[in-house]
Amino acid sequence: SGAHYNPAVTLAVLARGGGLISLADGALYVVTQVVAALLAAPCCWGMIRKEAAGYAMAPPNTRDHSLYLCEFLITFALCSVVLLTATAKGQAGNSFFGLAIGFTVLSGAVSVGAISGGAFNPAVGTMSLLYGAKPAWNVLAYWVAPLCGGAVAGGFFRVVAPEAPPLEESTASPKEKDESSKTDAPSSENSTDLTTSDMLAKCFVELVGTTLLCFTVGTARGGLAPLAIGAMLMVMVYMGGWISGGHFNPAVTLAVWARSLFGATHGVFPLAQAALYIVAQTGGASLGALAAAGALARKDAVLFPAPSEKTPVGLALLGEFLGTFLLAYVVLHTATAKRTSGNSFFGLA
Template identity: 30%
Template structure:
């Protein structure tokens, strides 16, 4: 269990540092050519790399919505849910702190004014989308994410390719939803940077817990009907 929790902390730390770091440090400089595609790939690559690296220790959730969804889908024991969510949030906050230290190393950088890759709706949505549009986007895309996770790790799936499918799914999700919400589908990722952006980011954070978790449960219940779970022993050994 200790190794599993350490893996979730490290994986979530890597996701927030790599994904949000690409948005805060690189996307702000058009001459680097990273843009929407680069940030989307960065998020996908963080999950892909850590799913292969530490996924065998913990299952490679790195996301409270995924942990809750896997529990709802019958793939994860409820007794481990709270510890997983706790270390995921702590990993995200630690990454947000490291990123804040790096970003403020540039003279004149303002965490609040920059937005610090925080998620938002209304006037804080990159494209000016409403709260309802943001909630629908986050819920539907997280539901789709859980379907990919459950399908890629089911008994019907080819073994060894799940991290690739899951990482590419997260890339696709970001390509769709960065203009709408800056893309959450991960409450820990949202909390990890909102704490440093402060103000409006903390005020809107509730949506980026509620919508992804709701979507994850819906996706997981659908996946429970569609896909056969791996043998219980294999599921437990992976955690």
């Protein structure tokens, strides 16, 4: 079936194009998903009390624009990850698509669950109709925002991966399919022979990935915040690594450029491309901060990295240096080295 389980994902697959699913099948998928959600709630009541069953509901103090923004952004992230890890020919045969999709939901639930209720799925949101008038009040938002996120994700796919046709069954042998995917897939390394559209696609991926990462940094709270932030970085790397390299960090971009500068034998990363990446990442960080401020409805509520007042400046600098060194070191060895090319653990690492 493609394992959609979400009307927004089904819409994203339709908007993506390529004939992966027909409009009639898409409509049938959505009906099935909603009916299944409405049947799931009574099944839960049969195992536990109705009062103990979970459902999506925004807190009473959540503003409408915060609810819509959170549901839109995380559903956009989810649908983009689905499209670029599970439907793109350049990612054919990977073993991480399920991990990436699941951790997108986890990250979103931790970062904005307390703001929007964390549905990210119109079918899940529809369950709220069975729990009274107050929960049902959010159902419109749980349809409009996620569907908009899915539609925009389909457009995003068309911009950054237009060369990726649908993964269709054919009479080709598994070996022929494997060779075809290796030939057509963009290299994990960059080259100097890039068209303007290729470069724009790479920079757009860096912009979007950094936006979503910084949005998560700004909104995630509690003991699970580091997990949410790390999970968002991981899924963005799995989503966009095959297009841009999945840097989302000027320090990583600098490391990749320095690696190429000092005689790396596998891949070329010119200074001009590094500069464009850093511009895109900086823009993404700004957009992420603005989105977090919108989600939290207060600029001063946005979280950001900062040492405690008791931490000496030198110690803070040392911690940042060591942590960034480790990050860049792992990126270079798992995502750019020829001896580890083709691995599936680069995003998790």
